Amino acid sequence: MDALEKLRELLPEEQFEKVKAIDNPELHAFLAEWIEWLEPSKVFVCTDSEEDEQYVRWKALYYGEEKMLETPNHTVHYDNYYDQARDKANTKLLVPGGKEIPFLNTKDRDEGLKEIRELMKGVMKGKELFICFFVLGPKNSIFTIPAVQLTDSAYVAHSEFILYRKGYEEFKRLGRNAKFFRFVHSAGELDERKTSKNLDKRRIYIDLVDDTVYSVNTQYGGNTIGLKKLAFRLTIQKAVKEGWLSEHMFLMRVNGPNGRKTYFTGAYPSMCGKTSTAMIPWENIVGDDLTFILPVNGVARGANVEKGVFGIIQGVNPEDDPIIWKVLHSPVEIIFSNVLVKDGKPYWNEMGVEIPEEGENHSGKWWKGKKDKEGNEIPPSHKNARFTVSLEHFPNVDLEALENPCGVEVGGMIFGGRDKDTWPPVREAFDWKHGVITMGASLESETTAATLGKEGVRAFNPMAILDFMSVPLGEYIENYLRFGEKLRKAPKIFAVNYFLRDENGNWLNHKLDKAVWLKWMELRVHGDVDAIETPIGYIPKYEDLARLFKEVLNKDYSREAYEKQFTIRVPELLAKIERIEKIYREKVKEVPEELFRVLEEERKRLLEAREKYGDYISPFVLERA
Numbered sequence: 051m052d053a054l055e056k057l058r059e060l061l062p063e064e065q066f067e068k069v070k071a072i073d074n075p076e077l078h079a080f081l082a083e084w085i086e087w088l089e090p091s092k093v094f095v096c097t098d099s100e101e102d103e104q105y106v107r108w109k110a111l112y113y114g115e116e117k118m119l120e121t122p123n124h125t126v127h128y129d130n131y132y133d134q135a136r137d138k139a140n141t142k143l144l145v146p147g148g149k150e151i152p153f154l155n156t157k158d159r160d161e162g163l164k165e166i167r168e169l170m171k172g173v174m175k176g177k178e179l180f181i182c183f184f185v186l187g188p189k190n191s192i193f194t195i196p197a198v199q200l201t202d203s204a205y206v207a208h209s210e211f212i213l214y215r216k217g218y219e220e221f222k223r224l225g226r227n228a229k230f231f232r233f234v235h236s237a238g239e240l241d242e243r244k245t246s247k248n249l250d251k252r253r254i255y256i257d258l259v260d261d262t263v264y265s266v267n268t269q270y271g272g273n274t275i276g277l278k279k280l281a282f283r284l285t286i287q288k289a290v291k292e293g294w295l296s297e298h299m300f301l302m303r304v305n306g307p308n309g310r311k312t313y314f315t316g317a318y319p320s321m322c323g324k325t326s327t328a329m330i331p332w333e334n335i336v337g338d339d340l341t342f343i344l345p346v347n348g349v350a351r352g353a354n355v356e357k358g359v360f361g362i363i364q365g366v367n368p369e370d371d372p373i374i375w376k377v378l379h380s381p382v383e384i385i386f387s388n389v390l391v392k393d394g395k396p397y398w399n400e401m402g403v404e405i406p407e408e409g410e411n412h413s414g415k416w417w418k419g420k421k422d423k424e425g426n427e428i429p430p431s432h433k434n435a436r437f438t439v440s441l442e443h444f445p446n447v448d449l450e451a452l453e454n455p456c457g458v459e460v461g462g463m464i465f466g467g468r469d470k471d472t473w474p475p476v477r478e479a480f481d482w483k484h485g486v487i488t489m490g491a492s493l494e495s496e497t498t499a500a501t502l503g504k505e506g507v508r509a510f511n512p513m514a515i516l517d518f519m520s521v522p523l524g525e526y527i528e529n530y531l532r533f534g535e536k537l538r539k540a541p542k543i544f545a546v547n548y549f550l551r552d553e554n555g556n557w558l559n560h561k562l563d564k565a566v567w568l569k570w571m572e573l574r575v576h577g578d579v580d581a582i583e584t585p586i587g588y589i590p591k592y593e594d595l596a597r598l599f600k601e602v603l604n605k606d607y608s609r610e611a612y613e614k615q616f617t618i619r620v621p622e623l624l625a626k627i628e629r630i631e632k633i634y635r636e637k638v639k640e641v642p643e644e645l646f647r648v649l650e651e652e653r654k655r656l657l658e659a660r661e662k663y664g665d666y667i668s669p670f671v672l673e674r675a
């Protein structure tokens with residue numbers, strides 16, 4: 051039987067008409083196969099209409115996956131206590147023959163498909179299936195990738211309406227030409243709190259052959275929201291094949307002198323400051339997590355893959371994050387997840403106001419001092435608790451850049467991570483290759499609560515992307531290097547470190563200091579200020595930073611603070627090169643030879659400097675040199 055005929059049998063008239071209106075036999079075959087397999091009791095097809103979106107919002111409440119809060123349009127969603135972050139161990143790339151690829155979690159494709167299909171057979175009995183259409187990137191643009199999501203979680207579908215551009219009309223427009231991504235998700239059996247119950251059978255399998263991702267027995271957004279980190283594995287592969295970049299990066303506008311607009315991207319690992327940087331007062335946000343960068347006529351042009359924020363709420367307080375704070379306290383559509391709720395109000399850790407001593411949170415009924423099964427005290431909200439909201443509600447959004455079908459010219463690219471003792475707060479690479487290799491490909495960061503497992507462990511995380519890598523690392527880096535060569539003027543590359551600590555473990559910088567680093571980088575992109583040459587790149591001069599601290603933050607920046615922060619720490623830097631080189635020599639295959647050459651040059655510069663100036667080199671000494 052032809053797929054459309056089968057769909058006619060499977061769907062009520064009204065829903066059938068919606069899928070029939072899309073002229074795409076491949077889509078019809080996919081839908082027919084999976085509706086039959088999942089056996090939902092009800093199916094709803096979402097078009098781009100406001101009514102259909104409203105239907106999904108309502109169903110999230112009706113089925114109890116979300117609850118209303120006091121403020122209109124605010125809801126709260128809980129994930130299972132043990133389903134609060136990305137599950138790296140059970141997220142696998144399905145590759146033919148189960149080929150082992152260093153740093154990638156792979157599984158034999160046939161076996162994986164068999165396993166996941168078994169887990170999903172009839173999984174939607176008694177449930178409603180939502181079929182939703184979205185696009186990655188701005189609509190009808192050089193960046194657009196259409197995607198269809200099947201899910202029995204109204205919360206997941208609702209999140210996607212907030213985070214992505216609607217794509218039903220785009221599917222209709224593209225018809226048979228649509229090359230689309232597919233996502234099949236089921237939260238599986240739910241407990242009385244409407245959270246996924248069978249976590250031992252939690253699986254996220256990425257089929258790189260068919261551009262399809264399956265996810266089951268989980269609700270946490272990073273494991274379930276198809277267009278976010280699941281699609282990311284598919285777009286990385288596509289980008290490397292086609293010669294562009296798909297990155298774990300924010301995209302923002304930094305406002306220079308005389309109204310000058312300069313766009314920056316920034317790659318920091320999960321929970322390492324992308325959202326807080328892109329949301330910094332004084333500047334404008336375009337995106338906070340995923341960016342596509344295409345070479346267009348010799349220029350790197352970037353676009354936000356998304357149109358909303360799935361942001362970390364811990365630590366959001368009125369002083370450091372005034373813009374997010376204000377939006378979270380206004381009656382716009384927001385899903386709060388895994389926060390503390392008391393009398394209809396949401397609370398979270400380190401919010402800078404008093405928090406109730408009891409209420410409901412990700413552990414169920416909660417009181418101060420409550421312990422979990424492992425004997426750990428449960429904080430008011432989970433460290434990885436988040437908020438989901440559309441960017442249109444932010445007063446600082448750069449809407450023109452967000453919707454531009456050609457994206458924006460990228461002036462600078464920033465890499466950074468949680469590093470307590472090695473990199474200075476900000477520095478500029480000598481050139482594209484130096485930046486890609488010594489900053490991007492050499493990135494290390496301490497692990498965070500965004501993934502299940504131990505926190506605070508220094509880990510290799512090239513380009514902040516390792517969790518999502520879907521091609522051999524050597525190929526990915528090769529693509530990056532070649533990308534720069536396609537450009538007439540490559541973006542300047544910078545590295546930042548917001549997480550330096552002193553001997554006693556205290557932070558060396560305040561959270562808002564990044565505002566100054568951004569202004570300095572903007573000036574450097576245009577050659578407006580000089581810099582000090584060091585063995586690891588260019589660093590700011592004290593006078594420039596002191597002026598910017600005064601102008602931007604109205605703060606006095608002392609010479610002592612500057613010297614401490616910008617000292618070149620030769621032993622730590624050399625040890626880092628050792629670690630990184632060892633990884634690329636011993637673990638990664640087919641590494642471009644220039645990576646070793648550039649690391650070797652950096653080592654030589656450091657050794658020479660140590661010879662002349664010692665282990666810890668003051669920036670003032672280098673400035674005089």
Ligand SMILES: Nc1nc2c(ncn2[C@@H]2O[C@H](COP(=O)(O)OP(=O)(O)OP(=O)(O)O)[C@@H](O)[C@H]2O)c(=O)[nH]1
Nearest residue numbers: 319320321322323324325326362364365500548561
């Ligand atoms: N000490 C310190 N902490 C910071 C700074 N900037 C951000 N943070 C903390 O870093 C954490 C996460 O930052 P986000 O900006 O939300 O992380 P993200 O990179 O957007 O992460 P994902 O959404 O997981 O990809 C929050 O707990 C912040 O409080 C900083 O300059 N210094």
Ligand SMILES: O=C([O-])CC(=O)C(=O)O
Nearest residue numbers: 136271272279320339500
């Ligand atoms: O995908 C998620 O779960 C949230 C996120 O941005 C990340 O972990 O990098």
Ligand SMILES: [Mn+2]
Nearest residue numbers: 298319320339
């Ligand atoms: Mn992220």
